[in-house]
Amino acid sequence: MNVIGRGGLGTVYRARDESLGRDVAVKIFAATATAEDDIRVQEYEVNILAGLNHHSLVTLFDAGLDRTEPERPHIYIVMELVEGADLKAQLEDGPLTPRRIAQIGFDLAEGIEYLQQRGIVHRDIKPANILLAQHTDASTRSRAKLTDFGIALEKGRDRAADANVTGTAAYLSPEQARGEALSSASDIYSLGLVLLECFTGEVTFPGPPIPAALARLRQDPVVPNDVPPTWRALLVAMTARLPANRPLINDLVLALQEAIMAETGRHKERDDRSALDEEAARTRAVERYQVLDSPPDGAFDRITAMAARVFEVPIAIVSIVDHDRIWFKSHHGLDIDQVDRVPGLCASAIMQDTPWVVADARLDPRAISNPLVAGDFGLQFYAGVPLRTIDGHNLGTLCVLDFEPRPVTDAELATLTDLAALVMSELELRLESRRALAELD
Known part of the structure; x- marks a missing residue:
């Protein structure tokens, strides 16, 4: 098995499902991650993933406990293998185009909407947890998928022992930083920071965890003037400090869908003439x-x-x-x-x-x-x-x-x-x- 990712509690490997003839991703939790709190995190991830089925979320296939080494049992989960880099790796090459940002935002907003309908808050939306599924190397449109539900919060399920602030400091919502009750508005805020980073190529709240988490309680994210006006208004709304001032998730899905159409229209205006010329030359070659x-x-x-x-x-x-x-x-x-x-x-x-x-x-x-x-x-x-x-x-x-x-x-x-x-x-x-x-x- 080849290592394709590492986290605090485990490692993700690429493996082969011999029974069904497909490649899969296997997350094996570290043998040392068997303390009661760690096991609770693992159980939540398995239980939440087991009930989800959406194209913007990574799919769970199986879960189990490997007792090959009785003194060092390994909990594992088998997931859909997403071919492609995560968004964090993609951003290392610099900012993305508005069209690509709209596509990623729309995919993730649909995923958040699906989670909201099931009373789930992801709580850790960040570039490293966003996989860009490439269907082929030549694919013109990769689909964004949300992964890592280890700290997700599900309505009606007790996580009283998990009352501390959780998530990645640079992408926490203000209510997460304050340790308050959360809703999908928290995920919308985190998504806003991710999309802003896609425009700038820079983390909005960098630095050590505590200062980074506290910074958003004192100031709003700065949206640069070179971000298109429509996008500026949307990002400012998504990253409002008060949850009530952020767009509802269904409105956000529609706004990002409209952004895709608008950006695609601008893209087509630039490309239509060259595409027509290329097709005409290709047709002449067919006739030849x-x-x-x-x-x-x-x-x-x-x-x-x-x-x-x-x-x-x-x-x-x-x-x-x-x-x-x-x-x-x-x-x-x-x-x-x-x-x-x-x-x-x-x-x-x-x-x-x-x-x-x-x-x-x-x-x-x-x-x-x-x-x-x-x-x-x-x-x-x-x-x-x-x-x-x-x-x-x-x-x-x-x-x-x-x-x-x-x-x-x-x-x-x-x-x-x-x-x-x-x-x-x-x-x-x-x-x-x-x-x-x-x-x-």
Whole structure:
């Protein structure tokens, strides 16, 4: 097992669930963390996680006690493995864009809203406890997930022995610093500090724990003037010293959703022209190879059959993506010659320069609403490699599909990439042959 994180009471490892064939995260509490107070923290984390199921929260799979060493028992929990860095590591590279901040804030606000509905206050929202789930290296949108519920507070459950101030000093709400009763407003304040740090790249209340905790009782966070006005107003409201002056969580979710749309609109204004130019050049490249009006090509059937065998999936396809259609030049295990471009996952895969993988379409926000996933077809797994021309345009994909979710290895993706290169070699040879014949004429 590989270490992927350490905390005060335990270590998190990457491990393999051999029964279900998936990688997981295993948190093993230190053998020395068996004092009564420590065990209480561990039990709370297990009990709270066991009742949660939300895309913005890390999922608990299992928990137990390892008595291999009777004198040194180890309590452990098995959780969803989130592929990607935490926000703390991300911020080491500097501030984030407003669009990315809106996406992270919206994900976390939805998680806080879900917790509030269940009477739970997380109490330790900070960058190190926010995981950025990357579905593939080429993913354009990673999902923020909240983890570490070791000090979470659940309504109706006695934590009288835990009356001291808890949480990380730099991100405590004023009411946490005073040791007062808490609500979701406390988590909203902490989230406000996190989002402010995403803009500035700096911790708002740095320093030793006690001075850092007391600082917010005397002053409000400083929101720099270069933060956009709409964001300034939202961050000031989220970090108001009085809980009653902060936005309600459902209003915050809507505000951050609107921020995503606003920032995406500004992003599109900058990118639309270059995107249109790039798509026009790509379409011209598709026309250059003269494959759109030809029937399914048996020359590629052995390649799709081999791809299906390597991945042990029922379907493999060589596709060419036109401006409005996806043409299947070879389709192993599927009796369809073409589909509209809009629902086709190949249309998303050609926007990448590396393999595009949807390991579990039921959980992946990039595909969960796709009609091939949500409809009768029942697609659950997709992996596609672009068919890239010598001059850098993606014509289509070599892709494999399955009706069950499944993991994918680097070796499998390397093989799929090699097979896609064979498809392109054949297309390039045909193009050169046509050019040679044209010169003879």
